Amino acid sequence: MHIETLKAKYHELFPSSAPPICAAAPGRVNLLGEHTDYNDGFVFPMAIDPHILYVGGGNGTSRVRLYSLDFSQLDEFELGHITFSHDHSWANYIRGVCSQILEAGHTLQGMDVVLQGNIPQGGGLSSSAALEVGAALLINELNGLGIDRVELVKLSQRAENEFVGVNCGIMDQFASMMGRKDQALFLDCRSLEYELVPTGFEEMGLSAVVINSGVKRGLVDSEYNKRRSQCEQAVELLRNDLPGIKALRDVSTEHLDLINALPGDLAKRARHVVTENQRVLDGIAALKRGDLEVFGQLLNASHDSLKDDYEVSCAELDLLVEICRKVPGTMGSRMTGAGFGGCTVTIVAQSQVEELKERVLKEYPAKTGITPQIFVFTASEGARIIQ
């Protein structure tokens, strides 16, 4: 993937359009804080190197033309009439962003765009958030709108919620837009206050290894929405004893007795969210004092909680975690993202990465018949305009 290739395609397809500008937006991996964002809680993701690249320029009309190099597909629409496209599913993220920007009261001009990405799709590394955030940044720049980055994050999330119809939280778009090189992002999903925290992994001789299980379960969306509503139900019931709470964010580990008394699955769901929020706070404190042992234990505890209480893991993710935890030099390992497939993240000694790869490539395919993709990621720069 190279910017010059995109530019060449742009000039070939749209010879009379304005000289283009370029924007890039990365995927993310979440280190800690899973299924907490839509509970007004805490998350700790980092942006990664794989990204979506956009080259685009104004065309002086009211028409938008998008060309995806990955799908070799052209999508076209009128800004005055933006509908969901059933033939170009990738384009809906961009259509959604245009529609949200217009709905926010801004004026847009037509544009011609070429895009390409190298974030594994459907792997839980937020390729959709990157599509939205990159589009938002590009459109903001092309139209001189001057919308600030956090507002662009919110627009991007709304595009996904309202236009694409996926009820996600704000973590992925925030991480893609606001991530920084060598730093992970501690985000309070209620106030949107955030702090960039150096991961220090490399300095401590550690690597973040991300493994794609190669599994994608169709139930992600329905189960995701089910978890969201179970969390809301738990809040309703907990309000009897804790009047004034608005979200599970307002419930602390001191209230575990009340949580454990909730009916059925609600106790387990609430217990995960409340303990996970605490793990984010504890994990960041541990990272800041260089205590990677504790940080790793919290990753392990997070996985176990997602598996047993939140019930969003699956056999393949559990297997990957189990293999990785047995490698000497592994500090911690867990599933990352929404679950039901996707990726795991493991913090392991750099000197042991090869050993870990070997074991995973031997044991995982033997049991599942799937060859997993293995990546070593460092925290990378968030979305940017490239001059």
Ligand code: GLA
């Ligand atoms: C998906 C959603 C995020 C978040 C995670 C789970 O990635 O897009 O908003 O809820 O799942 O932590």
